[in-house]
Amino acid sequence: MRLADIREAVAERVATVPGVRAVAHAPDQIPAGAASVVILTPGTPYVDYHEAFAGGLAVVNLTLSPWVQLTEPRAAMARLDELLSSGVGASSSLIDTLMGSDRTLGGVCADLVVDDASNVRGEQSVDGARYLSCDLSLRVLVRRT
């Protein structure tokens, strides 16, 4: 189990959503000029190592935070809703992209589950740009050994 591989694989999948840029770590600042950015950070706990004996299963918890540029409130909320919608097709939905296709991320993990979206809020990047953001809880099931 290489945690970096898991984070990178999730980020790679997220980045397949049109118009979304994925960052597999907490960045110094939100990439300038990006309309929609999804930032991956470790959840709490980050790793539960002992879901089965003999390294049979571990759970890696990640928090995915979409940041949608807030130039006009209604458009920003609509964009966030588009990313968080489910059952509308993988082309525009972050949830369907993660949950609707190959949930092994090409064999990197055994399965993954997005549990919830919460904490919708306004954010401001260091360059002063305003964003609408929220947190997605993602559980990744993976063999420890």
Add this chain to the structure above:
Amino acid sequence: MAHFALVDVDLYAGTSSTALDLACFANSISVTTDVSMVMSTTFCSGGWEEQIAGLRSTSWTASGPTDMATATASQTSAVDEVLAVGLGDDYVLAAVPMGGTVGNVAYFTRGALSSRTVLDGAVGDLATHSVTFAGNQPMIRGVLDTVSTITSSGNSTGTLLGAVSASQRVWAACHFLTAGGTSPSITVKIQSDDNSGFTSPTDRITFSAQTTKGAQFSSATGAITDTYWRALWTVSGTSPSFQTRVVIGVQ
């Protein structure tokens, strides 16, 4: 030795034609031995209840994440494939609490699959299962003698387990977690000797030839004065490969 955490527990369960390393499909294990106490109080008991030991029993319960995968002969099996159809069947069982290192203490027995929760959990939860085996043989405290992917004839190093008294037996179980190759076959014997070099070994248990994944359980009566014990195997076929675990105990 010191106290230890249950982390790398090895758990094996198999029938004559199936074999499973249950460890990766379990995060809880309970291996239990019981004896029913029978009341034997009389007017001569001095006002105190008296009890004597009656029938002994063993049970195993394991639970944890499940897996619906199906394996080939050369792959280790997943839990549902092995336990899905076995209700009431006898399984050879072994638990190695401190992990699969040769010489570690192993508890083993044979028991019937008496209860199974095939699937348990709510939406979004980890899919889990649980299984209970009711023992029909004694619970043996022995050692893990062999941990090997066997591709040719050979033997284990051997273990000092002690002599077998006239009221005891030597017990052994084999778990063949994979059976790769073309027409693979393995026959395991349990041998004893009076020295660690096994210069004059005697066959004590001969298991049936195994050509698929599977597990076998057997014993031999005492008295046996030899104190060293080992497994010896004869292998045939084209590119045979058996992931093998052997446990031996004197009790």
